[in-house]
Amino acid sequence: MPVMIVKTLGRVEYLPTLEAMRAFTAAREAGTPDELWLCEHPPTFTQGLAGKPEHLLLPGDIPVVPTERGGQVTYHGPGQVTAYPLVDLRRLGIFVKEYVFRLETALIQTLDSYGVTGLRVAGAPGIYVRPADPGGHAGLTGPTDPTDSFRGLAKIAALGIKVSRHCTYHGLALNVAMDLEPFLRINPCGYEGLETTSLDKIGVSTDWPTAAGRLAERLSAQLTP
Incomplete structure (x- = not known):
């Protein structure tokens, strides 16, 4: 069974990276090893397939790139680890729901x-934390409507994926140490008033390579048969 190849791309423009993912996915064959690309993008808003223009409040000088991933608008910028798993789900023996999990x-x-x-919110992909108690282990309580479930929470990681011929591209983004102002220019992932945070804002001191390495290790373990 091929082992996942991890590639650290560094800071790269969003659009050429997206085009490279599309090309890799279109060209791959049954024996092509899975890859995990780790990178950081200059300030960019990306709009998912279901993206509604009203969630782009005031993009200003930051470009907006329409994409074919799922979900609504999100922001990529310096200080964020963006990870793109390029995985053959059929070979892994799982479906999309399990992949997201x-x-x-x-x-x-x-x-x-x-x-x-890190906490999951039903119906709202991504990972959330409690800024007032980042290390606490209280479970989520209250209504199942995700718009009410964000009380006391902030989003620290976003997900947006695309699957073509059972192969994945696009991926996830973990906020490490970033300027969060651009998130105020959108309704993140389509939720009005959703607070966003990053590791440095909740008292965690780490750098991009360390966070990227830890995430790569966990993703490789989760996505290797």
Whole structure:
């Protein structure tokens, strides 16, 4: 069974990276090893397939790139680890729902390595934390409507994936140490008033290579048969 190849791309423009993912996915064959690309993008808003223009409040000088991933608008910028798993789901023997669960699990495990409790919110992909108690283990309570479920939470990691011929591209983004102002220019992932945070804002001191390495380790473990 081929082993996942991890590639650290550094800071790269969004659009050429997207085009490279599309090309890799279109060209891959049954025996092509899976890859995990780790990178950081200059300030960019990306709009998912379901993206509604009203969630782009005031993009200003930051470019908006339409994409074919799922979900609504999100922001990529310096200080964020963006991870693109290029995985053959059929070879892995899982479907999309399990794939998303494993991506979220890798994020939760990465946060746990920093003493931070990552939380899932039903119906709202991504990982959330309690800024007032980042290491606490209280479970989520209250209504199942995700718009009410964000009380006391902030989003620290976003997910947006695309599957073509059982192969994945696009991926996830973990906020490490970033300027969060651009998130105020959008309704993140389509939720009005959703607070966003990053590791440095909740008291975790780490750098991009360390966070990227920890996330890569957990993703590789989750996505290797």
